[in-house]
Amino acid sequence: MMKGLLIKDFKLMKGQKNFFFLVVLVSIGMPAFSGDATFMLGFLPFVLSMFTLSTISYDEFDNGNAFLFTLPVSRTGYAVEKYILALLLGGGAWVFATLLAVAFAVIKGTANISEILMAAVLILPALIVIQALMIPFQLKFGSEKGRLALIGAFGLLAVIGVVAVKAAEILGIDLWELIGNLPAMGMGVMITLLLLAAILVLLTSMKISCSIMKGKEF
Amino acid sequence: MLKIEHLKKHYDNFSLDCSLEVRPGCVTGLIGQNGAGKSTSFKAVLGLISSDSGSITILGKDLREFTPKDRENLGVVLSDSGFSGYLTVKDIIPILKNLYKNFDASFFAEQLRRFRLPPDKKIKDFSTGMKAKLKILVAVSHHAKLLILDEPTAGLDVIARDELLELLREFMEQDEERSILISSHISSDLESLCDDIYMIHDGSMILHEDTDVLLSDYALLKVDEDQFAKLDKQFVLRSKKESYGYRCLTDQKQYYMENYPKIVIERGTIDEVITMMIRGQK
Known part of the structure; x- marks a missing residue:
């Protein structure tokens, strides 16, 4: 069942392949001009995992879900498949972007490779949490309201980020230095904890999405 | 195959109370x-x-215990829903292959040619007829035991409807245990295909009859005021005032033919029967 649904979603995304390539092109092009290879680390995985949301809109379009659930497809299976798709897209893009950023750094000699890897690893839990937020919103509210909710979620994260950085500035803490100064062991533990927390959020979100789908009428 | 007993669903301005049964080997x-x-x-x-x-009991199971896996035995056409219009026929083949263990790819390909359905065109660009053909084709291509078809012929011309009904007859011929539940508001479709027919009006069943009986024993009596007054009304199901007198629906054509040789008796078509059942008075 999973495989059938995944094939359906990839076939649906085929219709957006131009946009897909544009995103990849931009994320490759930006660092080529600006020299900042870390940009694509965030940009590419986030934007590509958004394609998951567009497959949800496609499924809903023209009441398509009604037919979908007459096929041998369970409601929970459908919800879980969207998470698998998001992780495949986001995860794949993350690996691709990290390799690309490292390649840029090597070619241009601009950035420190360990810094790039550090940034990549720190982005991973954020990527997971954002997907965990996006999917249930989209399933619950559909494409219109779902997108608004999504913008809200991004806004909130941005505000939290800015506040954190400002707070650090006010307190006179250099974040990079702080992270860099963490003992190697401490850093590893922190990232592991962050990842674990993110996965916990993701699993909770999956559970919520399953119950959203179970309650739907078509 | 399927048994519905007093299925109730209440909306603000509509209440459904539906009971029906689809027997093995039958088209209902x-x-x-x-x-x-x-x-x-x-x-x-x-x-x-x-x-x-x-x-609701479906394929021997209570609906609540009917799993997605069990749905492999169903073929479904919905009037207002189908595969995403952004997919092509070529796209849906691997999807069906992975959803249905018994998906018959060679049969599907053969029927695509028969109905001249283009493999590379997006479904949203299909004509109404092509969309309807594809929907039924998807429903019959995985050796289902029961087809549930909601208005599969809606919006089609006579030729396209005939082709689709032919496809359904072929489906029934392959296995005598197979059944179909089909809805339509075009009675001639049902007349030629169904073994028995249910009529639903305002959320409740107003009639259930074998198609043969419906066509042989149901009749319309056209009588003037005088004849109406003398008419034995024990087999009159509904009557309706007309300019010439009364139109009456009976399910005992023979009785009136024998006892009232002078009155006009017309064969009851399904359309006439349903109109009388809804509009006529008891």
Whole structure:
């Protein structure tokens, strides 16, 4: 069942392949001009995992879900498949972007490779949490309201980020230095904890999405 | 194959109370006007909407125990839903292959050619007829035991309807245990295909009869005021005032032919029967 649904979603995304390539092109092009290879680390995985949301809109379009659930497809299976798709897209893009950023750094000699890897690893839990937020919103509210909710979620994260950085500035803490100064062991533990927390959020979100789908009428 | 007992669903301005049975090897038709409750009944059977009360047994299982895996034995056409219009026929083949263990790819390919369905065109760009053909083709291509078809012929011309009904007859011929539940508001479709017919009106069943009986024993009596007054009305189901007197629906044509040789008796078509059942007075 999973495989059938995944094939359906990839076939649906085929219709957006131009946009897909544009995103990849931009994320490759930006660092080529600006020299900042870390940009694509965030940009590419986030934007590509958004394609998951567009497959949800496609499924809903023209009441398509009604037919979908007459096929041998369970409601929970459908919800879980969207998470698998998001992780495949986001995860794949993350690996691709990290390799690309490292390649840029090597070619241009601009950035420190360990810094790039550090940034990549720190982005991973954020990527997971954002997907965990996006999917249930989209399933619950559909494409219109779902997108608004999504913008809200991004806004909130941005505000939290800015506040954190400002707070650090006010307190006179250099974040990079702080992270860099963490003992190697401490850093590893922190990232592991962050990842674990993110996965916990993701699993909770999956559970919520399953119950959203179970309650739907078509 | 399918048994619905007092399935109830209540909306603000509509209440459904539906009972029907589809027997093995039979094609059962459900006929009714738009908004009579056909689609609501179908959606409840398919678990797409919840029901307030009543029981549904499908392929020997209570609907609540009917798993997605069991749905491999169903072939479904919904009037207002189908595969995403952004997919092509070529796209849906691997999807079906992975969803249905018994998907018959060679049969599917053969029928695509027969119905001249283009493999590379997006479904949203299909004509109404092509869309309808594809929907039925998808429903019959995985050796289902029961087809549940909601308005599969809606919006089609006579030729396209005949082709589709032919496809359904072929489906039935392959295995005598197979059954179909089909709804339509076009009675001639059902007349030629169905073994028995249910009529639904305003959310409740107003008639259930074998098609043969419906066509042989049901009749319209056209009588003037005088004849109407003398008419034995024990087999009159409904009557309706007309300019010439009364039009009466009976399910005992023979009785009136023998006892009232002078009155005009017309064969009851399904359209006439349903009109009289809805418009006529008891």
